[in-house]
Amino acid sequence: MADAHKDLSDQLARLEEMFTIPQAKLKQITERFVGELEKGLSVEGGDIPMNPTWCMGYPTGHEKGTFIALDMGGTNLRVCEVILTEKKGEFEIIQSKYKMPEELKTGTADELWNYIADCLQQFIQQHHDMKELNHLPVGFTFSYPATQEYIDHGVLQRWTKGFDIDGVEEKDVVPPFEAAIAARGLPLKLTALVNDTTGTLIASAYTDTDMKIGCIFGTGCNAAYMENVGSIPKLAHMNLDPDLPMAINCEWGAFDNEHAVLPRTPYDITIDKESPRPGQQTYEKMIAGLYLGEIFRLVLLDLHQNPDCSMFEGQDISLLQKPYFLDSGFLSQIEEDPHDNLQNTLELFKSTLNISPSRSELEFIRKLAEMIGIRAARLTACGIAAIVKKKGWKTCHVGADGSLFSKSKFFKGRQAQGLKDILDWPEEYGKGKGDPVEVLPSEDGSGVGAALIAALTMQRVKEGQVAGIRDPQAMLRAFKM
Ligand code: BGC
Numbered sequence: 001m002a003d004a005h006k007d008l009s010d011q012l013a014r015l016e017e018m019f020t021i022p023q024a025k026l027k028q029i030t031e032r033f034v035g036e037l038e039k040g041l042s043v044e045g046g047d048i049p050m051n052p053t054w055c056m057g058y059p060t061g062h063e064k065g066t067f068i069a070l071d072m073g074g075t076n077l078r079v080c081e082v083i084l085t086e087k088k089g090e091f092e093i094i095q096s097k098y099k100m101p102e103e104l105k106t107g108t109a110d111e112l113w114n115y116i117a118d119c120l121q122q123f124i125q126q127h128h129d130m131k132e133l134n135h136l137p138v139g140f141t142f143s144y145p146a147t148q149e150y151i152d153h154g155v156l157q158r159w160t161k162g163f164d165i166d167g168v169e170e171k172d173v174v175p176p177f178e179a180a181i182a183a184r185g186l187p188l189k190l191t192a193l194v195n196d197t198t199g200t201l202i203a204s205a206y207t208d209t210d211m212k213i214g215c216i217f218g219t220g221c222n223a224a225y226m227e228n229v230g231s232i233p234k235l236a237h238m239n240l241d242p243d244l245p246m247a248i249n250c251e252w253g254a255f256d257n258e259h260a261v262l263p264r265t266p267y268d269i270t271i272d273k274e275s276p277r278p279g280q281q282t283y284e285k286m287i288a289g290l291y292l293g294e295i296f297r298l299v300l301l302d303l304h305q306n307p308d309c310s311m312f313e314g315q316d317i318s319l320l321q322k323p324y325f326l327d328s329g330f331l332s333q334i335e336e337d338p339h340d341n342l343q344n345t346l347e348l349f350k351s352t353l354n355i356s357p358s359r360s361e362l363e364f365i366r367k368l369a370e371m372i373g374i375r376a377a378r379l380t381a382c383g384i385a386a387i388v389k390k391k392g393w394k395t396c397h398v399g400a401d402g403s404l405f406s407k408s409k410f411f412k413g414r415q416a417q418g419l420k421d422i423l424d425w426p427e428e429y430g431k432g433k434g435d436p437v438e439v440l441p442s443e444d445g446s447g448v449g450a451a452l453i454a455a456l457t458m459q460r461v462k463e464g465q466v467a468g469i470r471d472p473q474a475m476l477r478a479f480k481m
Pocket of ligand 1: 142144145160161195196197216218219220221222223251253284319
């Protein structure tokens with residue numbers, strides 16, 4: 001009989017080779033990334049969309065007013081009322097969460113907009129008098145790539161994160177949203193369509209002026225930063241003041257859709273092929289929470305079927321055969337098992353998958369979870385370092401949100417080490433705290449961030465700075481400004 005332990009260590013060595021990204025490769029990826037950021041801003045464009053958002057400046061901390069913030073996330077729809085108060089940088093927030101039914105993700109456009117408007121209606125009826133004469137401004141966090149000619153407009157480029165709703169792509173999402181609101185007579189006016197990364201950037205900058213990048217490391221992965229209009233050739237035809245600031249939603253998940261530099265494994269290739277949008281979001285599919293559990297599942301399944309080794313032999317693997325059955329939280333639990341004998345991992349496998357791994361399988365499982373987590377975190381460092389290099393910043397803060405960042409114990413440290421490897425920091429750095437580029441947990445981007453962006457937009461309308469605002473007069477009327 002073959003030596004099961006030896007077989008698995010051979011497999012482990014093979015996988016380590018595939019999943020490990022050494023320093024030189026990280027640097028090479030980053031170099032290419034810098035060029036791709038530039039390309040995205042050019043008239044010709046490239047893989048990375050680099051979407052101008054018409055969020056044109058940072059908050060002062062003195063923004064005031066009451067706003068509705070709506071966040072269409074992958075699992076929940078969140079509605080918040082955000083009150084920006086007199087005191088600098090302070091706010092109050094009330095919120096309700098509504099579960100996004102799974103079938104909505106692959107349903108019809110009408111079902112989506114009606115569901116969103118129904119949730120808003122419930123929220124408004126609970127907290128407001130429907131007969132209020134003044135409309136409340138809405139900051140709508142719509143975290144998908146959208147082309148925005150105006151801040152209150154957004155043509156969905158393509159669904160990401162497993163969404164696949166017919167009849168929304170390549171159309172402006174604002175009119176059907178507004179129609180659903182109007183049909184219910186809700187006293188609301190969409191003021192800003194916001195990406196979660198832009199919300200994160202602005203919410204973080206509200207309380208920390210060193211914040212230069214907003215990132216999401218969650219179900220999806222992306223970043224936004226503030227560019228100057230003069231560095232965005234694709235906006236040159238608008239003849240705007242080149243010194244004006246403009247937040248760019250990078251949509252960096254699409255990095256390397258050309259497959260020039262990322263070291264994709266056969267598992268990454270399978271994930272892409274079987275996703276609703278093959279060929280899209282190459283970088284995101286190697287990093288984001290939605291995919292990490294799936295990469296892990298595919299490796300285990302492959303080994304189970306591999307005649308050169310034994311993995312879960314004689315066990316019922318029917319649950320392991322279910323696509324997307326494991327999430328990134330599952331990997332975190334494995335990584336955080338404190339016991340030498342990996343007792344928690346054994347229990348986890350039994351309870352989740354109905355599989356009882358042997359001791360050598362458990363050890364393999366732990367190493368595999370680590371490899372996938374380390375690769376993801378190090379790859380995120382390439383995107384951050386690329387923005388930092390492009391802008392020539394020596395130091396800055398990066399505001400981050402998302403489940404990988406906030407819930408996975410090892411993510412931050414691995415990302416910091418990746419940044420150190422790329423940016424050649426001295427020995428004392430690379431631990432996170434106090435690093436030249438320090439990634440910090442952000443304020444609530446899709447709540448406070450979206451409200452602030454709505455506030456900044458209204459302020460611009462009041463001051464007559466109406467670039468990127470569809471109908472400033474309508475806004476003045478709706479809000480009686
Ligand atoms: C979307 C981005 C979003 C990111 C994080 C990606 O799939 O395309 O718009 O910022 O996920 O939520």
